[in-house]
Amino acid sequence: MIRESRLLLHWSPRSxxxxxxxxxxxxxxxxxRIDTVRTVVGGTTPHLELMEDNPLGKLPTxxxxxxxxxxxxxxxxxxxxxxxxxxxxxxREGPARIVALRRHALGNGxxxxxxxxxxxxxxxxxxxxxxxxxxxxxxIAACIVALEAEADDLAATPFGIGHIAIGVALGYxxxxxxxxxxxxxxxxxxxxxxxxxxxxxxxAHPPVDDS
Amino acid sequence: MIRESRLLLHWSPRSxxxxxxxxxxxxxxxxxRIDTVRTVVGGTTPHLELMEDNPLGKLPTxxxxxxxxxxxxxxxxxxxxxxxxxxxxxxREGPARIVALRRHALGNGxxxxxxxxxxxxxxxxxxxxxxxxxxxxxxIAACIVALEAEADDLAATPFGIGHIAIGVALGYxxxxxxxxxxxxxxxxxxxxxxxxxxxxxxxAHPPVDDS
Numbered sequence: 001m002i003r004e005s006r007l008l009l010h011w012s013p014r015s016x017x018x019x020x021x022x023x024x025x026x027x028x029x030x031x032x033r034i035d036t037v038r039t040v041v042g043g044t045t046p047h048l049e050l051m052e053d054n055p056l057g058k059l060p061t062x063x064x065x066x067x068x069x070x071x072x073x074x075x076x077x078x079x080x081x082x083x084x085x086x087x088x089x090x091x092r093e094g095p096a097r098i099v100a101l102r103r104h105a106l107g108n109g110x111x112x113x114x115x116x117x118x119x120x121x122x123x124x125x126x127x128x129x130x131x132x133x134x135x136x137x138x139x140i141a142a143c144i145v146a147l148e149a150e151a152d153d154l155a156a157t158p159f160g161i162g163h164i165a166i167g168v169a170l171g172y173x174x175x176x177x178x179x180x181x182x183x184x185x186x187x188x189x190x191x192x193x194x195x196x197x198x199x200x201x202x203x204a205h206p207p208v209d210d211s
Numbered sequence: 212m213i214r215e216s217r218l219l220l221h222w223s224p225r226s227x228x229x230x231x232x233x234x235x236x237x238x239x240x241x242x243x244r245i246d247t248v249r250t251v252v253g254g255t256t257p258h259l260e261l262m263e264d265n266p267l268g269k270l271p272t273x274x275x276x277x278x279x280x281x282x283x284x285x286x287x288x289x290x291x292x293x294x295x296x297x298x299x300x301x302x303r304e305g306p307a308r309i310v311a312l313r314r315h316a317l318g319n320g321x322x323x324x325x326x327x328x329x330x331x332x333x334x335x336x337x338x339x340x341x342x343x344x345x346x347x348x349x350x351i352a353a354c355i356v357a358l359e360a361e362a363d364d365l366a367a368t369p370f371g372i373g374h375i376a377i378g379v380a381l382g383y384x385x386x387x388x389x390x391x392x393x394x395x396x397x398x399x400x401x402x403x404x405x406x407x408x409x410x411x412x413x414x415a416h417p418p419v420d421d422s
Contacts (some may be wrong), residue, residue: 044342046349055353056320068310072320074285075312082304093293099279099284109283111268116327128339131255138257141265 005065010050011036013208016111016172017073018060023164024077026201030089043122074104077161090161100162103154107165110143114172137180140173144182144189151188156197167196175207216276222247224419227322227383228284229271234375235288237412239298254333285315288372298402301372311373314365318376321354325383348391351384353399355393362399365405367392386418 004118007030027033039059041047047057053069062070062079070079081089091097117136121173147154147166154163155185170193173182183190196202218241222229236242238292252258258268264280265272273281273290283292292300302308326349331339347356358365358377365374381404394401407413 044340044346046346046353051350051353055357056317056324057350057352057353058320070309070313070317075309075316078312079309082309098281098286098290098293099287102281105283105286106267109269112323113267123340127340129255129334129338135255135257139262139266139268142257142268143264146266 005033007065008063009034009036010039010053010059010061010063010073011211012059015059016103016114016168016175016207017058017108019171019205019207020073020108020164020168021060021076021080021201022205023160023168023201024080026204027164028080028081028084028089028157029179030084031204048170074108074161077164081179088158088160089164091158096157099157100160103162104165106143106146107167107169110140110169111165113139114169116176118176130174135161140182142179144186148186148189151186151192155188155192159199163196167193171197171202171207173205175209214243217297218245218276219274220245220247220272221250221264221270221272223250223252223270224421225381226270227325227386228269228319228419229286229307230382230416230418231319231375231379232271232273233416234286234379234410234412235291235300235372237415238370238375239291239295241291241295242415285319285372288375293327299369302369309369310368314353314373315376317354317357318373318378318380321351321380322345322376323379324350324382325388328386351393354388355397359397359400362397362403366399366403370410374407378404378413382408382418384411386420 003192009018009021011022020029025034039047039050041050041057041059050059050061051057053063054071054102056071058072060073060076062076064070064079070076077089081087085092091100096153117133120133154166170182170189173180220229220232222233233242236245247414250258250261250268252261252268260271261270262268264274265282267282269283271282271284271287273287275281275290281287288300292298296303302311323348328344331344337362365377381393382389
């Protein structure tokens with residue numbers, strides 16, 4: 001028997017983009033092939049070793065057997081999808097594919113806003129911008145309302161990349177933005193998120209703050 | 212003859228993400244089906260009308276005939292690809308697909324950094340963060356070096372979404388970051404970019420600052 005080739009992942013338990021990839025790997029049955037290397041990015045110090053593989057210096061970055069780095073998180077999930085198409089991480093074609101990708105873009109866009117917001121909170125108080133925080137808060141609120149409106153359809157669609165991105169985004173709100181409750185008035189979305197939280201792939205990869 | 216259905220695009224001549232989409236539409240022969248609506252985002256004022264279609268409040272956002280909004284720019288290009296698969300905007304499968312998507316992620320990641328940088332320059336001087344600007348400058352420099360290393364391969368690969376993202380990112384450096392020259396020492400990348408600049412789709416959609 002040939003030993004399955006290994007995948008090296010620049011990883012952190014705090015990164016929601018890494019979490020998306022780990023949940024996707026679990027769903028596709030690929031988790032056992034991944035070796036994780038703890039990589040600490042963030043703040044304003046460039047990570048020169050990571051930037052040799054990914055000049056953007058971002059997590060996650062995957063190194064497949066041929067050594068050619070793959071990023072960002074979406075492209076890594078596309079790669080998993082080529083290895084295990086039967087897992088259905090991304091619908092192959094048609095309107096279902098576009099809906100799934102649009103949902104992924106929405107979940108990922110929420111994460112992008114939250115990470116900017118978090119970065120802003122990490123600045124010295126006198127260099128923080130209240131107008132930006134107000135803008136981000138209003139966008140997150142609009143996203144939650146939009147998700148509530150499609151929560152029933154989300155629940156009725158085969159699980160895949162869109163669900164992963166949206167669930168990880170809501171989980172990140174709980175993880176880092178406890179002062180910004182999103183559930184009030186959004187019963188259907190909250191119910192869908194409860195079911196997301198019970199999936200084995202999600203349970204196996206919680207966000208962890210080990211700092 | 213049935214009139215071809217129209218596509219409505221939230222558009223701006225200044226947005227590099229919109230420019231990616233317009234170049235892709237041109238390459239796919241879809242440009243004539245698109246009606247553009249000038250949408251001004253940026254700064255810290257939420258665009259409530261746009262946010263009804265895309266709660267992230269970002270450009271580009273496409274409204275196809277069925278009225279269900281499609282975003283972000285990558286997903287719009289995926290949609291174009293389903294309408295005109297023969298245009299080859301995205302390789303259908305295999306390693307070529309992953310390489311093209313990784314190149315798209317690199318070009319788009321450069322744009323994300325440049326837009327953050329630009330936003331920082333737009334803040335009051337006392338709320339700007341020099342360490343962030345230094346980080347972004349170092350990342351852009353690393354990206355240019357990485358692109359130079361694969362410039363010959365880029366030139367040898369059938370034109371598609373990866374080329375569009377990278378070309379638009381380099382064009383945005385020229386457009387908004389004239390004080391940050393990227394060509395010195397990067398002859399192969401500069402040569403490839405010259406050929407990109409001569410494509411009819413690129414010539415037809417220059418970045419324009421009409422403010």
